[in-house]
Amino acid sequence: MTTAETVLARCTELDTISASPTWLERAHLTPEHARANALAERWLRGAGLTTWQDAAGNVCGRREGAEPGLPALLLGSHLDTVPDAGSFDGMLGVTMAIAVAERIDAAVAQGRMPALPFALEVIGFSDEEGARFGKALLGSQAVAGTWDEDWWDLRDRDGTTLHQAFGEFGLDPRRVGEAARRPEELVGYLEAHIEQGPYLEAADASLGYVTTIAGARRFRLSVTGEARHAGGTPYERRRDALLGASEMVVAIERLARAAGTIATVGRLEVQPGAVNVIAGRADLSLDLRAATDAQRDASWVEIEAELQRICTARRLRLDVVQTHEAPAAPCARWLQEAVVEGIVATGDEEPMGLWSRAGHDAMAIAAITDIGMLFVRCHDGISHHPDEGVREIDVARGLDALEHAVLAVAQRWRDGEVPERTDDVGPAVSGTVVPGAAP
Incomplete structure (x- = not known):
């Protein structure tokens, strides 16, 4: 052998x-x-x-x-x-x-x-x-x-x-x-x-x-809205955490590609998770990488600002916890x-x-x-x-x-x-x- x-x-x-x-x-x-x-x-x-x-x-x-x-x-x-x-x-x-x-x-x-x-x-x-x-x-x-x-x-x-x-x-x-x-x-x-x-x-x-x-950084992003009846709540009254999170996922990819960094949302969890209830909370992960720490960190600043904009426009709250950082x-x-x-x-x-x-x-x-x-x-x-x-x-x-x-x-x-x-x-x-x- x-x-x-x-x-x-x-x-x-x-x-x-x-x-x-x-x-x-x-x-x-x-x-x-x-x-x-x-x-x-x-x-x-x-x-x-x-x-x-x-x-x-x-x-x-x-x-x-x-x-x-x-x-x-x-x-x-x-x-x-x-x-x-x-x-x-x-x-x-x-x-x-x-x-x-x-x-x-x-x-x-x-x-x-x-x-x-x-x-x-x-x-x-x-x-x-x-x-x-x-x-x-x-x-x-x-x-x-x-x-x-x-x-x-x-x-x-x-x-x-x-x-x-x-x-x-x-x-x-x-x-x-x-x-x-x-x-x-x-x-x-x-x-x-x-x-x-x-x-x-x-x-x-x-x-x-x-x-x-x-260099890598990982985050837990929590989007908080309001869980309400899917049939009885008109669109203008909705604070749908899943819609906000979905828009965020697309924005993360768009901004990372433009910056030459690598960003991945690998996990998305919704509460309460019922078919006839507007999502009151969505938790998602973000893994962000780049060849240099400066490039990675600049990309995060841009991404975070856009996520906050999305949440403000949809009357949602965004909480960010960094779970990992490696230079x-x-x-x-x-x-x-x-x-x-x-x-x-x-x-x-x-x-x-x-x-x-x-x-x-x-x-x-x-x-x-x-x-x-x-x-x-x-x-x-x-x-x-x-x-x-x-x-x-x-x-x-x-x-x-x-x-x-x-x-x-x-x-x-x-x-x-x-x-x-x-x-x-x-x-x-x-x-x-x-x-x-x-x-």
């Missing part, structure tokens, strides 16, 4: 760990989370790594470098899923990282390469999606040391708090800070991930490098260059640079170390859906590129060319950046 076949077989094995018998669902701090961690830990040990589960429920493995205690280059992605998920979002990055660590372990053991000048660590983050508690990046933010004590009161749909879930999983909430890593402990972070977009496939390219990860996370130029070298080594002389419209654990880890990302082509750009698909040849090239990137980082480290931390985050000097990529 080739390494790519092993990686794909492991993704298939992870598919069997699900809370549902009919679709893939693996949420934070659940029995499925524990089983996935145990499986990944077995693979990590097989790759020659020392393993542990950290204080936030992330599964970790480490291979020492030329001497014990050196800073680590961290590879990883996440093991949790959205409900009714595909097989590769997050999981492919974890299994690829394990496979690359296994390759390097074997090569060093057999004398085909010298020991790395740093430790190599692999991490499977516990909660990137935020599907259970509504807060994304819990696992990686714990590692980044950006944990917020207010999160302990978050509740899942059954009313279980995050604090309770930690205890039920066997974790001590008082020790979550022990998951945090210090900047001096890390060389950098590399993450492989399916693109979750159509650009690589359109260019017939297996791989791409990431220039920046979109844009540019990839360090030197790590972009290492990823580009890896892609070039697979035969693609003009690698494509992309800004990631989707969020990733890398954006949390950017708070403590430089980040770089490798994108792998996925079928039709589909993600967060059972139809997610990757080709074995693309995975094989991705493994070669990721391994080469690790070795390129090692050479830079030996040559003294790795900065402690860098603000140099522009696109890599070689490669083709798609329109809209952030500088």
